[in-house]
Amino acid sequence: MDVEARKHIPTAGNEPFLEGIKDCVPTLLGYMSIGFAFGIVGISSQLSIWEIALLSIFIYAGASQFIICALLVTGSPLSAIIFTTFIVNLRHLLLSLTLAPHFTRYSVKQNIGFGLLLTDESFGVAMNKLAQQGKLNNRWMHGLNITAYLCWIAACTLGGIFGHWISNPEALGLDFALSAMFAALLILSLQTVPKNKLTHRLSLVLYMFVAMFVLLHFVPSHVAVLLATVLVATIGVVTDK
Amino acid sequence: MPEVVLKWLSFIPICIFTALIAEHLFIHTTAGVTIHWMYLAVLVPTVLIAIWTKSLSLTVLVGVMLMGTARWLF
Numbered sequence: 001m002d003v004e005a006r007k008h009i010p011t012a013g014n015e016p017f018l019e020g021i022k023d024c025v026p027t028l029l030g031y032m033s034i035g036f037a038f039g040i041v042g043i044s045s046q047l048s049i050w051e052i053a054l055l056s057i058f059i060y061a062g063a064s065q066f067i068i069c070a071l072l073v074t075g076s077p078l079s080a081i082i083f084t085t086f087i088v089n090l091r092h093l094l095l096s097l098t099l100a101p102h103f104t105r106y107s108v109k110q111n112i113g114f115g116l117l118l119t120d121e122s123f124g125v126a127m128n129k130l131a132q133q134g135k136l137n138n139r140w141m142h143g144l145n146i147t148a149y150l151c152w153i154a155a156c157t158l159g160g161i162f163g164h165w166i167s168n169p170e171a172l173g174l175d176f177a178l179s180a181m182f183a184a185l186l187i188l189s190l191q192t193v194p195k196n197k198l199t200h201r202l203s204l205v206l207y208m209f210v211a212m213f214v215l216l217h218f219v220p221s222h223v224a225v226l227l228a229t230v231l232v233a234t235i236g237v238v239t240d241k
Numbered sequence: 242m243p244e245v246v247l248k249w250l251s252f253i254p255i256c257i258f259t260a261l262i263a264e265h266l267f268i269h270t271t272a273g274v275t276i277h278w279m280y281l282a283v284l285v286p287t288v289l290i291a292i293w294t295k296s297l298s299l300t301v302l303v304g305v306m307l308m309g310t311a312r313w314l315f
Contacts (some may be wrong), residue, residue: 084257179280
């Protein structure tokens, strides 16, 4: 397979870094639309443009950034936000573990670089490249990662500037953007579930609504979110065949 | 990492997303915890749009417009 793969290596000249940038381009529209939406949602969550930019620089994770906004709005303590973000991002551990064997010939510092800027999309593009070429190049990976990272920061900041420019976000329904985003992410996640497991996952969604409804009578909302999630995820493991 | 833990982690996203939606759907009033009907009324078509278009940006756009319209009407 290796010999055949090498015959078909596509190149953008001889510079892998530039090729990494080029391979990132198809995913940029996705990054930018979500990033822009995040900027707007950030504003309606009472964040400043600076805070939006810093979140996109330091967190660099779409779903988590939205979740952080939601938790901030309900006044969750920092520990809860950090813990929730950690759990939600834990899947990156799996993505990195999958890619790591293909970068063993590079230094630890380089690998840290690959891992820090890893996203679901860059993981997908890298796996695709791996299937085409049989191996991955460090400069290519950096080109891919850095392009996505810079676009993300720009999109979030622009969204923030735009959101700030609109004087009354609630009147336009902008505060609903967060919920609409979660609804979309939920549906998209459910659509990737194999058909025979779909009923099980839908039952978990139902249990979540029930758990939240009950818990909200007794505890503050950020506690309800954490408790319900841990509870229902556990039910999920126990009831899954 | 043990299989069970991986499985547990895989359920976290759908649980968290549902929780964050539920957080706005159920509101505290003097009568206790009730359903925010306007929110539900906008949420249902938003979910349908998400299923139909499979697009994050479109869903957010339509959802926001529906909420803006609902606020304006009521």
